[in-house]
Amino acid sequence: MFVKVCGLATTADIDVAAEAGADAIGLVISGTSVRGLGRDRVPGLVAHVPDGVVSVLVVNDTPAAEAARIAADLGFDALQLHGRAYGRAEFEAAAGILPRLWRATALADGPDTRVGALGEEVLLLDSPKAGSGSRWDLSLLDTARPEGHWLLAGGLAPGNVAEAIATARPWGVDVSSGVESAPGVKDHGLVRAFVAAAKSAAPAQPRDASARQYG
Numbered sequence: 001m002f003v004k005v006c007g008l009a010t011t012a013d014i015d016v017a018a019e020a021g022a023d024a025i026g027l028v029i030s031g032t033s034v035r036g037l038g039r040d041r042v043p044g045l046v047a048h049v050p051d052g053v054v055s056v057l058v059v060n061d062t063p064a065a066e067a068a069r070i071a072a073d074l075g076f077d078a079l080q081l082h083g084r085a086y087g088r089a090e091f092e093a094a095a096g097i098l099p100r101l102w103r104a105t106a107l108a109d110g111p112d113t114r115v116g117a118l119g120e121e122v123l124l125l126d127s128p129k130a131g132s133g134s135r136w137d138l139s140l141l142d143t144a145r146p147e148g149h150w151l152l153a154g155g156l157a158p159g160n161v162a163e164a165i166a167t168a169r170p171w172g173v174d175v176s177s178g179v180e181s182a183p184g185v186k187d188h189g190l191v192r193a194f195v196a197a198a199k200s201a202a203p204a205q206p207r208d209a210s211a212r213q214y215g
């Protein structure tokens with residue numbers, strides 16, 4: 001089970017998530033998010049992400065090529081795009097700058113649920129309000145379940161992630177609000193508990209093998 005912890009704000013957050021076994025770490029640049037980081041803080045945080053953990057820049061409603069340039073310049077491994085109906089040409093332009101694109105969308109919006117439909121390496125199915133801690137109706141997956149590298153997100157927490165994995169059968173999970181003590185403040189105990197619960201909820205996969213799948 002691939003696990004991404006999103007919206008980290010300090011090097012201590014990164015240390016805890018990585019030591020807990022997170023496979024990816026998300027840093028948010030968005031003027032409208034409580035987790036939005038000033039660009040002056042981002043380089044030090046990206047540089048702190050250890051080898052073997054995917055660093056992901058998360059943006060909201062930003063033109064894809066512009067976001068890819070920012071992500072590449074800041075040294076991110078991957079870019080997660082939220083908040084607008086991106087098209088294939090826009091993704092192709094962005095991929096020419098940073099190849100590892102993650103497409104985030106809500107199933108309620110009726111998106112193309114084929115992983116890679118726009119050239120992305122990962123599809124993230126989230127609630128319509130990203131980063132809000134809201135769950136969504138997983139029965140929507142009954143007729144539109146993706147195959148391959150897709151992440152379940154939206155209202156996950158240590159106490160519900162195992163059940164959500166059993167229901168949705170994703171390749172990986174993503175969390176933000178559910179591991180916070182206050183909006184934008186990560187609770188390190190909850191981060192550890194979430195990663196442990198997610199990793200033990202599915203057949204164990206060696207961390208290196210999981211990372212290699214991304215290659």
Ligand SMILES: O=C(O)c1ccccc1NCC(=O)[C@H](O)[C@H](O)COP(=O)(O)O
Binds near residue numbers: 028060132177
């Ligand atoms: O986290 C945010 O504040 C955010 C803002 C704007 C776009 C995306 C954002 N987060 C993206 C994520 O990957 C979150 O982890 C995901 O939406 C799940 O969030 P939550 O329901 O709070 O666990």
